[in-house]
Amino acid sequence: MSDKYQIEVLLRPAVEFYAAIVTFAAAFILLQLPQVLMMPPVVAGGCAAFFILLGLYDVWRGCRILRYRRRMSREKPLQINNKRVPVYDDRLYLGEGFEWGQKHTQRYIDTFDNQYKHYIKREEYYTVRKIEKGLKKLPVIKLLTRFTGSYSMFNPWPPRSTLFGDSCLHGVEGRRRAQSIGLRERRQHMYFAGTTGTGKTEALEMLVMQDIHRSSQDVVIVFDPKGSASLMQTMYAEAHRAGRGDDLVIFHLGFPDVSAMYDATGNYTRITEIASRLARQLPGDGESAVFREFGWQFINLIVRVCDAMGEPANLNAIKRYISDMGGLMCRYGKHQLRKSERLSLFDTALNKAKEDRGRTREEVAMLAVLAGEGSDLLDGNDILRDLYETARMDPGYYRKLVASVRPLLDKMTSGQLDLIMSPSTEAIKSGRQLLDWEQVIRRRQIVYVGLDAMAEHMVAQATGKAMLSDLVATASRIYKEGVLGDIPGGIPDESFNVWLHMDEVDALMGDEFIPMVNKIRGAGVGVAAYSQTVQDFEVALGNRAKRDVVTSNFNSLVMFRIKNTETASLLTDQVPKVKTVSMINITQARDTDNMLDGSVFVSSNEDRVTSVETDMITPNMVMSLPTGHAFASIEGGRIIKLNFPWRVRNYGDFPDSIRQMGDAMRRRYQSRAEWYDA
Ligand SMILES: Nc1ncnc2c1ncn2[C@@H]1O[C@H](COP(=O)(O)OP(=O)(O)OP(=O)(O)O)[C@@H](O)[C@H]1O
Ligand SMILES: [Mg+2]
Structure with a gap:
């Protein structure tokens, strides 16, 4: 041995x-x-x-x-009390494990050898399970079935592990140590892949928990498109346990009553950012690209007008004016005429004007003024000129051009969403929490963004993407300028860490994601992205080349159980090849005609050792991992086998709002599963 x-x-x-x-x-x-x-x-x-x-x-x-x-x-789940999850200042604890080497590949391959197979219990033992089921109600025999149903080493018919997969993958090594990744390395982004139910969100919770407790008081941001109640409640409880309860911001699209507010259009450096943020959500392939361009132009024009008139360019204003560009031209035109004290021109034109092909009297009058006596106003005023050109378009044609913008804006401001996505000045003053990335970074806040994509996919995607690009733009700016700013309450420290966790990252992906992952590192943000397969990226981004650009940006990979060779190959292509040995037993007997020494046959027996080259980790191994287990490639090619702990949560009571929100999230999640099962 x-x-x-x-x-x-x-x-x-x-x-x-x-x-x-x-x-x-x-x-x-x-x-x-x-x-x-x-x-x-x-x-x-x-x-x-x-x-x-x-x-x-x-x-x-x-x-x-x-x-x-x-x-x-029999590999048991690795349980750990919530409070005992290690928190290091310069590293991120990943779980228990070992560095995977040739000997582990060899040991794993051996488990399939016929001569060793009977030492490993991979069978299901259907008959024993059936008998157990039949006898479990009988008083004394119950004890026996309890034994056969246990994982005791003396039980010859143990049940299959509840973690599924092949426990041999972890069993091949007994010496396990706490595994971790350096924070500096982590800043170069991590990608966690695994099929559904393999423990990604559980791992995410453990990592987020450490980020919250780290003594450097980092900014922690979590995007949760699926709406996991446990994740939200973990963040709540841990933020309070770390004494950072006041820094916690909970934003959830599905719960406008309790959610923080987010002004999707309030924060920008260049005025064009708002239009870009919104127009990006419109379909952009093939012919739709043209309409997206128009959408961008019109939204941008509205934002410029609002800005020039000193009005907030929030979603509601954009929604109102996108269907009423004529009205906007009238308002802005009057504003300009008033400034040059020539408003009487408009009044005179209004008296003569009549409604015309879908245009109101006011619009007809303003168009007449700008085409006639007031035409000098158009010189040197691009905004007014653009408004004039737009209002002159055939209303039917204009409506076609903006047909795709309306539904998006309608959905983003529908029902109570209006309250959190397009907050009025009064609402902001009322003291309700406002999610503002600038403040988040300066004050080192902890943010949970619940998008509940399954409920209203389009809104969730649009909001998530808009928030993400807003965050990256803000983080880049602050990183360049330094954190010291004139904003009161900012922490006077130039360096900061922003840890961004994105569960189900494909739901947040779009074309803007590529430049974002490229520049996000320069903005001091370390991303941990979680998804089921890399094909999800391809679907979200539209083609394979873009997908490859994104995946190549993740320096560390953690692979849970995968059911897809292509995703597994992200890791298996990186590992070296190793030599494994096998032994061939050769026995032979041959007749002899040597009568002198009395022998009639000669026999020989030899063991030959042959070696073959194989991948140190094959896709098949990744596909057989038990739940909560993973292979990881970190710190420039260190290959480790990990077992993420299952945290025993010992949180006390939550306040009513958080408890009710959690219950509702769980119900929604469950009802979807039931619907699927039916
Ligand atoms: N480390 C672990 N040890 C044991 N069991 C685990 C572990 N992590 C997760 N599980 C089990 O797997 C279940 C699913 O975990 P989780 O929600 O984290 O999966 P997921 O990969 O996020 O799935 P999805 O892609 O559907 O969101 C958990 O409810 C738990 O029962
Ligand atoms: Mg999950």
Whole structure:
């Protein structure tokens, strides 16, 4: 059982115990009957002590074999009390594990060898399970079924692990240590992939928890498109436990009553940012690209007008004016005429004007003024000129051009969403929490953004994407300027860490994502992205080349169980090839005609060791990982096998609003699952 032999056989009977029995027997004889061996008692005592030590060593070696065999069949979930999750200042704890090497590949391959197979319990034992089910109500026999249903090492028919997958992948190594990644490396982004239900969100919660507790008081931002109640409540409880409860901002599209407000259009450096943020949400392939361009132009024009008139360019204003560009031209035109004290021109034109092909009297009058006596106003005033050109368009044609913008704006401001997505000045003054990325970074806040994409996909996507680009723009600006600013309450420290976790990241992806991941690092933001497959990226981004650009930006990879070779190959293509050995047993017998020595046949028996080159980790291994287990490639190619802990939550009572929100999130999530099952 050591590395010094070319072939290591760990799946075998623990023969060391036989040697131990013999040595203990020898020690017994030495102690009890030294005269049989003609030894003086002192010498016999010394020899007995030596034999006992030798025997104990054999017992220890035998136990290692048994432990190895047991680990291969029964891997228990790694549970950890919530409060005991390690928090390091310069590293991020990932779980328990070991560095994967050639010997592990060899040991794993051996588990499929026919001669060792019976030491590993991979079967389902259907008959035993059936009997257990039938007998579990009978009083005494119940104890027996409890035993057969347990993972005890003496149970020959254990049930399959609740973690699914193949426990041998972790069982191949007994020496496990806490594994972690340096924060500096982590800033170069991490990608967690795994099929549904493999433990991504659970891992996310553990990482977020550490980010909240780290002594450097980092900014922590979590985007949760699926709406996980446990994640939201974990963030709430941990922020309070860390004494950062006041810094917590909970934004959730599905709960406008309790959610913080977010002004989608309030924060920008260049005025064109708002239009870009919104227009990006419109379909942009093929012919739609033209309409997206028009959408951008018109939204941008509205924002410029609002800005020039000193009005807030919020979603409501954009929604109102996009269907009434004529009205906007009238307002702005009057504003300009008033400034040059020529408003009477408009009044005179209004008296003569009549409604015309869908245009109001006011619009007809303003168009007449700008085409006639007031035409000089158009010179040098681009805004007015653009408004004039737009209002002159055929109203039917204009409506077609903006047809795709309206539904988006309607949805983003529908119902109570209006309240949180387009907050009025009064609402902002009322003291309700406002999610403002600038403040978030300066005050080192903790932000949960629940998007509940399953409920209203389009709104969730639009909001998520708009928020994300707003965040990146703000973070880049602050990073360039330094954190010290004139905003009261800002923390006077130039350096800061922003940890951005994006669950179901494909739901937040669009064309803008590529430049964003490229520049986000320069903005001091470390991203941890979680998704099911890389194909999701391809669907979200439209093509494979874009997907590859995004994936190549993630320096560290963590792969949970995957059901898709292409995603698994992201990791398996990175690992080196190793040599594994196998032994061929050759037995032969041959007739001889050598009558002189009396032999009639010659036989020979040899063991040949052959070696083949294989991938150190194959896609098949990634596809067989148990829940909560993963392979990771971190810190420039260190390949580790990880077991993420399952946190035992011991949170007390939540305040009513958080509890009710959590319950509602759970119900929504569950009802969707039920609908799917039906
Ligand atoms: N480390 C772990 N150890 C044991 N069980 C785990 C672990 N992590 C997760 N699980 C189990 O797997 C279930 C699903 O976990 P989780 O919600 O994190 O999956 P997910 O990968 O985020 O799935 P989805 O893609 O559907 O969101 C959990 O409810 C829990 O029962
Ligand atoms: Mg999840």
